[in-house]
Every structure is written in C-alpha cells, then in structure tokens.
Amino acid sequence: MKAYYWESHHGNFGDDLNLWLWDALLPGFREVHPEILLVGVGTVLNPVLLPAGQKKLVIGSGYGYGAPPDVRDASEWDVRAVRGPLTAEKLGLPPEKAITDPAAMIADMPEFRNLPKIHRKTFVPHWESAEFGMWAAVCEPVGLTYLDPRGEAKSVIRHIAQSELIVAESMHGAILADAFRVPWIAVSTSRSINNFKWNDWASSVGTTYEPRYVPVSTRAEAVAKRSRFWGMRFDGQQPAQEAAPEVHGDDVMTRTSPSQTGLRGMAKQFLAAPSVLALWQASRAEPRLSPNDVLEERKERFRAMLEGIRRDYF
Known part of the structure; x- marks a missing residue:
C-alpha cells in the first residue's frame, strides 16, 4: 500500500x-x-x-x-x-x-512516552497564521512559547507532549494535546473558519469546540484570510471610508524614511496589540480535556x- x-x-x-x-x-x-x-x-x-x-x-x-x-x-x-x-x-x-x-494513537508510541515537561504554556497556530502572521512576537509578551506547525512533525509532537498547557488554533495541536492528556484551549483568528472538522473530532471524544476569538496579527494575514485588520476589511467589501496603516508586503510602513527599521518594527508591534491582548485573555481561559x-x-x-x-x- x-x-x-x-x-x-x-x-x-x-x-x-x-x-x-x-x-x-x-x-x-x-x-x-x-x-x-x-x-x-x-x-x-x-x-x-x-x-x-x-x-x-x-x-x-x-x-x-x-x-x-x-x-x-x-x-x-x-x-x-x-x-x-x-x-x-x-x-x-x-x-x-x-x-x-x-x-x-501517537501518545502510545514508545518514543513519545514519559517525556519530561519543559514548556509551561505553548501556542500552536494554524499553518496559515504561521505563514502570514507575526505570532512568535505576539507570544512573547503573553508568556507563551511559540510552536510553528510547519516544523518537522515528530519535533512538533514532542514539544506538545512536553507542554503543561496548549493554546491551539491548529486542530492537530489540540488532538495531540488531548492524546497526551495536556489541557488545551482552542482559539481562532477567523470568524468565518470552517468549524466542521473541529466539531467532528471533538464530538468523537466527548468534548466540545468553543474557540476564543483572537484578531489577526498583520495585514498580510488579514489578506490571506479575507478578514479584518484595524477596521479595514479584506473580503472584497471594503468600505471607502475605512482606513488602515500603509503596508508594503508584510511590513507596516510608517511615514518615515525606509531606513528607520526600528520604527517600523515598533509600528508592527503596536498594530498587533489587539492580538496580544486577546491571546493573553484566551491563555487564561478554562482549558479542556476529553473524558479519559x-x-x-x-x-x-x-x-x-x-x-x-x-x-x-x-
């Protein structure tokens, strides 16, 4: 086969x-x-x-x-x-x-058994969030360890198993956390996400999917997800009166010299502030585990x- x-x-x-x-x-x-x-x-x-x-x-x-x-x-x-x-x-x-x-079934594999806990709280975004967002920077002030779901699978799984809590936008981040009996909190950066597959899995193990909403972290992420960023809509229905910061690629541009990269970085951090706050609040919600x-x-x-x-x- x-x-x-x-x-x-x-x-x-x-x-x-x-x-x-x-x-x-x-x-x-x-x-x-x-x-x-x-x-x-x-x-x-x-x-x-x-x-x-x-x-x-x-x-x-x-x-x-x-x-x-x-x-x-x-x-x-x-x-x-x-x-x-x-x-x-x-x-x-x-x-x-x-x-x-x-x-x-992965939690039963010998190479993943009895791993020590070395991460307190870990955030596992959806791959699309990892591709277009700035979630590693968002996680730092929140007190979360950032885990890129695009990494080598066994390394990602070991990190999940070695965490005390998982905040998951990635469905398989939650599935693996649940399998290793690591409490998990679901979040979503898009209100239009297809919840079918999450509900399908959750109902199979006797739990529920009730994600906490966290805004996108960059304009590039909003474009990819056809979402909002600082009042501007990227779903093809953008009102003329709404405004957003100028963006070039994934860089938020302030009206300063292109050489002022420090200011651009500060601007990006400022614009991600709603993401920081919402992720901080989500990370303190009541976590879930399916019944043993x-x-x-x-x-x-x-x-x-x-x-x-x-x-x-x-």
Missing part, C-alpha cells in the same frame, strides 16, 4: 505525520497490495483530492471541504473508520464507523479496527 497525504509546500505536521505513523500502526503495510491507497490522517475525503479508479482504504480520515465522495462502490472504497460522527453522517456511513482521528474513559474506549476501538485490517490485508 501507499499512504496518501496532503503535501504542502509550507509543511504542516498534522499532514506530514502520515509519512511515518502507519509504519508504526500497521508495520509492513508498504509491502502488501501496491494497488491500494491508504487514506489516513487529514481532512482529505474529497473526490478532487483522491484519485478515481483506485481502491482506497480509509482509516480515520475526515470530510470538511467540497463535495463528499460517494463511498458506496466497494470495488473502490473500503472505509474502516472516519474521524467522527459528522463525517460518517455526511458520507452516509453507519455511526460505528466514526471512531476518532488516528493521531490520538471516552478517549480510551475510542482508542480500543481503533486498535480492534487495525486488527481487522491486518486479518484482511496481510
């Missing part, structure tokens, strides 16, 4: 963990049935992403974008598990197919499902 995953130019640890996770959960899967595509971690159940005419073994993937695939053709689809009940309902699957995200018994029951069901795949394919 070959494992499918969404490969991005920027990197994203939640997708990239497919590169090694299945070697741990299904040792030897690469040597059997080369005609079959293993579809695992990710919001990838979309006919635009997955090739037609090829058998697909679905293990814990989620729906979230575009049209849902028609998975009724057994010659092309073997759906053993999906991320949560919302995906199961969308695809017309029985409720027992909704187990949880496969990333929950629910998470363990889902993991046991996942193990049983994997055993069924071994019997049928190996």
Whole structure:
C-alpha cells in the first residue's frame, strides 16, 4: 500500500505525520497490495483530492471541504473508520464507523512516552497564521512559547507532549494535546473558519469546540484570510471610508524614511496589540480535556479496527 497525504509546500505536521505513523500502526503495510491507497490522517475525503479508479482504504480520515465522495462502490472504497460522527453522517456511513482521528494513537508510541515537561504554556497556530502572521512576537509578551506547525512533525509532537498547557488554533495541536492528556484551549483568528472538522473530532471524544476569538496579527494575514485588520476589511467589501496603516508586503510602513527599521518594527508591534491582548485573555481561559474513559474506549476501538485490517490485508 501507499499512504496518501496532503503535501504542502509550507509543511504542516498534522499532514506530514502520515509519512511515518502507519509504519508504526500497521508495520509492513508498504509491502502488501501496491494497488491500494491508504487514506489516513487529514481532512482529505474529497473526490478532487483522491484519485478515481483506485481502491482506497480509509482509516480515520475526515470530510470538511467540497463535495463528499460517494463511498458506496466497494470495488473502490473500503472505509474502516472516519474521524467522527459528522463525517460518517455526511458520507452516509453507519455511526460505528466514526471512531476518532488516528493521531490520538501517537501518545502510545514508545518514543513519545514519559517525556519530561519543559514548556509551561505553548501556542500552536494554524499553518496559515504561521505563514502570514507575526505570532512568535505576539507570544512573547503573553508568556507563551511559540510552536510553528510547519516544523518537522515528530519535533512538533514532542514539544506538545512536553507542554503543561496548549493554546491551539491548529486542530492537530489540540488532538495531540488531548492524546497526551495536556489541557488545551482552542482559539481562532477567523470568524468565518470552517468549524466542521473541529466539531467532528471533538464530538468523537466527548468534548466540545468553543474557540476564543483572537484578531489577526498583520495585514498580510488579514489578506490571506479575507478578514479584518484595524477596521479595514479584506473580503472584497471594503468600505471607502475605512482606513488602515500603509503596508508594503508584510511590513507596516510608517511615514518615515525606509531606513528607520526600528520604527517600523515598533509600528508592527503596536498594530498587533489587539492580538496580544486577546491571546493573553484566551491563555487564561478554562482549558479542556476529553473524558479519559471516552478517549480510551475510542482508542480500543481503533486498535480492534487495525486488527481487522491486518486479518484482511496481510
């Protein structure tokens, strides 16, 4: 088999963990049935992403974008598990197919067990926030350690496991925190975010997704997210009377000489002040954890499902 995953130019640890996770959960899967595509971690159940005419073994993937695939053709689809009940309902699957995200199983891997706590509070943004925002600078006055989700997957996961609290805009930041029993707080920098995949996962482990809103940190981030920055809208409906600081690329420009980089940096920090305040407030909210018994029951069901795949394919 070959494992499918969404490969991005920027990197994203939640997708990239497919590169090694299945070697741990299904040792030897690469040597059997080369005609079959293993579809695992990710919001990838979309006919635009997955090739037609090829058998697909679905293990814990989620729906979230575009049209849902028609998975009724057994010659092309073997759906053993999906991320949560919302995906199961969308695809017309029985409720027992909704187990949880496969990333929950990582906490049981020997290399991630019993790691010492070395980070007090960590912020894991969405990859898009990391790409266009200035969140490392925002985290400093808040007292949070910044963790870039575009980093090497195992390093990101170890950092999450070694934290005492996770503030997560990244869904897999919360999933991994929950798996390692690290309390987590959800935040969002866009009021128009697609909540489907978060609610899908959260409901699978008996918790809820209620994110705290944090404004974007730069104009470039607002443009990328079609959001607001200091009253200016970047969704194609910008009122003529609204104004915002002049920006060149990702630099906030003051009306001074281009050589005055210190002043530009100060201006950027000033303009990110609403992000600092909101993230500080969010980091002091009541954190969440899924119930221990629910998470363990889902993991046991996942193990049983994997055993069924071994019997049928190996």
